[in-house]
Amino acid sequence: xxxxxxxxxxxxxxxxxxxxxxxxxxxxxxxxxxxxxxxxxxxxxxxxxxxxxxxxxxxxxxxxxxxxxxxxxxxxxxxxxxxxxxxxxxxxxxxxxxxxxxxxxxxxxxxxxxxxxxxxxxxxxxxxxxxxxxxxxxxxxxxxxxxxxxxxxxxxxxxxxxxxxxxxxxxxxxxxxxxxxxxxxxxxxxxxxxxxxxxxxxxxxxxxxxxxxxxxxxxxxxxxxxxxxxxxxxxxxxxxxxxxxxxxxxxxxxxxxxxxxxxxxxxxxxxxxxxxxxxxxxxxxxxxxxxxxxxxxxxxxxxxxxxxxxxxxxxxxxxxxxxxxxxxxxxxxxxxxxxxxxxxxxxxxxxxxxxxxxxxxxxxxxx
Amino acid sequence: xxxxxxxxxxxxxxxxxxxxxxxxxxxxxxxxxxxxxxxxxxxxxxxxxxxxxxxxxxxxxxxxxxxxxxxxxxxxxxxxxxxxxxxxxxxxxxxxxxxxxxxxxxxxxxxxxxxxxxxxxxxxxxxxxxxxxxxxxxxxxxxxxxxxxxxxxxxxxxxxxxxxxxxxxxxxxxxxxxxxxxxxxxxxxx
Numbered sequence: 001x002x003x004x005x006x007x008x009x010x011x012x013x014x015x016x017x018x019x020x021x022x023x024x025x026x027x028x029x030x031x032x033x034x035x036x037x038x039x040x041x042x043x044x045x046x047x048x049x050x051x052x053x054x055x056x057x058x059x060x061x062x063x064x065x066x067x068x069x070x071x072x073x074x075x076x077x078x079x080x081x082x083x084x085x086x087x088x089x090x091x092x093x094x095x096x097x098x099x100x101x102x103x104x105x106x107x108x109x110x111x112x113x114x115x116x117x118x119x120x121x122x123x124x125x126x127x128x129x130x131x132x133x134x135x136x137x138x139x140x141x142x143x144x145x146x147x148x149x150x151x152x153x154x155x156x157x158x159x160x161x162x163x164x165x166x167x168x169x170x171x172x173x174x175x176x177x178x179x180x181x182x183x184x185x186x187x188x189x190x191x192x193x194x195x196x197x198x199x200x201x202x203x204x205x206x207x208x209x210x211x212x213x214x215x216x217x218x219x220x221x222x223x224x225x226x227x228x229x230x231x232x233x234x235x236x237x238x239x240x241x242x243x244x245x246x247x248x249x250x251x252x253x254x255x256x257x258x259x260x261x262x263x264x265x266x267x268x269x270x271x272x273x274x275x276x277x278x279x280x281x282x283x284x285x286x287x288x289x290x291x292x293x294x295x296x297x298x299x300x301x302x303x304x305x306x307x308x309x310x311x312x313x314x315x316x317x318x319x320x321x322x323x324x325x326x327x328x329x330x331x332x333x334x335x336x337x338x339x340x341x342x343x344x345x346x347x348x349x350x351x352x353x354x355x356x357x358x359x360x361x362x363x364x365x366x367x
Numbered sequence: 368x369x370x371x372x373x374x375x376x377x378x379x380x381x382x383x384x385x386x387x388x389x390x391x392x393x394x395x396x397x398x399x400x401x402x403x404x405x406x407x408x409x410x411x412x413x414x415x416x417x418x419x420x421x422x423x424x425x426x427x428x429x430x431x432x433x434x435x436x437x438x439x440x441x442x443x444x445x446x447x448x449x450x451x452x453x454x455x456x457x458x459x460x461x462x463x464x465x466x467x468x469x470x471x472x473x474x475x476x477x478x479x480x481x482x483x484x485x486x487x488x489x490x491x492x493x494x495x496x497x498x499x500x501x502x503x504x505x506x507x508x509x510x511x512x513x514x515x516x517x518x519x520x521x522x523x524x525x526x527x528x529x530x531x532x533x534x535x536x537x538x539x540x541x542x543x544x545x546x547x548x549x550x551x552x553x554x555x556x557x
Contacts, residue, residue, distance in 0.1 A: 056434050059457050123388050130397050144413040144471070150457055158458075179387055186384045 002027040007348070011040050015118045015352040018362035022355075026348060034343040034351075036336055042366040046326050053321040054080055054295050058153050064328075065364040066147055067110060070103045071306045072364075073152040075328070078238065079313040080154045082300030084291035088239070090283045092156035097240030098166060098278050099151060100304070101271040105173070106135040107307035108264045108271075111359045112183065115261065118352050119196050124186055131176050131183075138169050156288035163282055170279050173272045184265045188258070197257035201342040201354035204255055213338040214331045215309020216267070217358050220260035222253040227305035236303045243281055244274060257357040264359075294321045306331055308359050330364040412473035413456035418447050421496075422468035429460035429469060445497055 005026045011019030019040040025033040048060050061076035062069040074096055081088060113128035136146040142161050143149040151157055187193055203213065208221040218225055226249035228241045241247060250266035252259035295317030302313045309331030316325040335358040342354050391397070399406055408414065425442040437453035438460060440446070461469045 052434055056459070059434055059455065059459075063455075124384060127384070127387055127391075130391075133397070140412055141409040142411070144409070144411040144473075145456075148455075150413075182384060182387050190384070 009351065016355065017114055018360060020360060020362050024348070024351065029348045031343050031346050031348060031351060034340050036340060038362060038366060041363055045367045049323040049326045054323050055154055057323070057326070059150065062148055062150065064367050065361055067107045067361060068103060068306045068308070068364065069147055070099050070149050070152060071304060071311065074100055075302050075304045075311055075313040076326070077152050077154045078304070079300040079302035079315045080295060082235070083295035083298055083315060083317040084154065085293055086155050086289050086291040089156050089286040089289055091285050092287050093240045094243065094278050094282050095157060095161055095166070095287070096152060097238060098275055099149065101274045102135055102169065104307045105268055105271045106132050108268055111264065112187065115356050118356050119193060121193060124183065127179065127183060131179055134172050134176065138172060141165065155291050160287040166282065167279055170276055173275060177272060180268055187261055187265060194258060196353055197261060199256050200350045201257045201346065201357060202255050203338055203342050207341060208338060211337040211341055212334050214334045215306070216260050216263040217309065217335050217338055219249055219251045220263045221255040222251055224249045224251050227303045227310050230303065236301050238304055240278070244277055257353055260357040294319060295323060308332060308361055309334060328367070330361065332361050332365040408473040410473055414472045414474045415451055416449060416454060416456065416460060417470050417472045419468040420447060422466050423447055424466055426465060428463045428465060432459045432463045434459060
């Protein structure tokens with residue numbers, strides 16, 4: 001029997017974008033067990049509902065994460081809107097979905113760049129981030145911020161966005177399509193990339209469901225589950241997605257790192273299609289309706305599909321302007337169990353790639 | 368010797384990316400030579416909050432609404448302070464400002480430089496301006512007091528005309544309900 005060694009991995013490691021610690025139990029170069037530890041960046045943001053009223057809290061909610069900030073403010077707003085008497089204007093519903101999809105694109109491009117960087121493919125990394133910059137510039141031109149948009153609020157949007165400007169972004173993302181296709185071909189067909197991902201970090205569909213995986217990790221194992229599929233009857237979904245002419249989740253059957261990468265690349269093009277569809281359907285009219293009264297003594301929930309997977313938001317009101325409770329379940333929380341399973345039996349050099357393919361967001365996870 | 372499959376990997380993978388890399392090598396840089404080249408910020412960019420102090424009435428609304436408590440207003444001294452390291456540029460103060468003297472500038476404060484300190488304190492108003500505002504407050508207060516006195520006199524006169532059967536009938540409920548809006552405003556401005 002080979003000698004066992006425990007190798008501490010993280011929380012500070014060149015390949016890790018955010019702090020997570022793993023105790024890797026090795027037999028020679030092979031991982032036999034991985035024990036994760038989190039809790040390095042807990043900020044107690046959920047507790048701040050005591051300090052900020054429900055209309056101010058969306059500013060806190062969008063600071064939960066620096067990559068999917070709009071999604072968090074959207075999830076919080078939609079959960080809280082169940083507790084107050086307000087009807088969200090159709091214009092706000094559509095613009096919310098457009099920005100959510102654009103944010104998904106920039107998040108996926110960021111992740112692709114990080115993956116290319118981890119694989120040592122510098123030029124691919126730079127191209128991914130170069131394309132992402134165009135979206136960040138668009139965010140800045142329409143909302144004033146590149147990451148923290150402060151656009152979504154309980155009742156609609158904090159400020160209106162010019163319809164012509166939104167139509168302008170279609171040209172931007174349509175121009176990106178050729179470059180994205182080149183990037184897609186490189187990720188999926190370049191030997192140096194495929195060699196590092198094909199057959200690595202296997203997760204079967206049964207295991208993915210058993211461990212509660214979500215998002216591209218689940219869909220990369222062949223399970224077609226996406227919170228954007230929720231129909232108009234689902235009270236905890238996002239209404240704007242029901243305007244689409246059908247929605248089919250992107251899936252891949254490989255169950256390995258390459259399949260998860262393939263799903264994210266496919267979702268880039270899917271997001272372009274969604275934005276193009278919705279831009280044609282932006283109604284004129286109000287972008288904000290003021291909520292009447294304070295959140296009722298009841299529960300409000302919402303499920304949205306963040307770039308990393310399903311995120312769940314829960315609010316509890318008490319009749320005052322402060323919420324009694326705000327809780328959320330992030331996709332990284334759900335995917336950590338799958339990660340531990342995937343790491344068993346892999347070579348030490350593949351650990352970094354496997355961790356990256358769940359796209360861990362520890363700042364969301366710990367809040 | 369490289370197989371046909373190996374050659375396919377190369378032609379379909381790496382050379383496709385070269386289609387992006389080679390043009391990028393001869394075109395203008397995608398990045399800016401910061402800090403040598405100044406960047407043009409969009410007009411909507413959330414840079415820093417500025418206060419047109421001459422128009423400010425130091426009502427403190429911005430201080431109350433600020434989610435990070437970055438603003439401190441002192442009405443007596445006529446000062447308005449902003450901790451720019453705490454400010455999250457959420458525009459809450461700008462939205463609520465009754466005089467619209469707060470505005471979002473699209474440039475970022477140079478915290479590390481000598482131009483702007485982390486704490487921006489607008490200097491207290493000049494003594495003449497303070498005196499002018501105090502005089503305006505005094506005049507406003509006197510005007511309210513005169514109006515209240517006239518109202519009371521009119522009510523008393525009306526009660527006297529109505530006779531002894533219902534003395535000061537109209538004036539009584541106002542007292543029972545506490546001070547009126549005008550009395551409250553006069554008290555607040557003292």
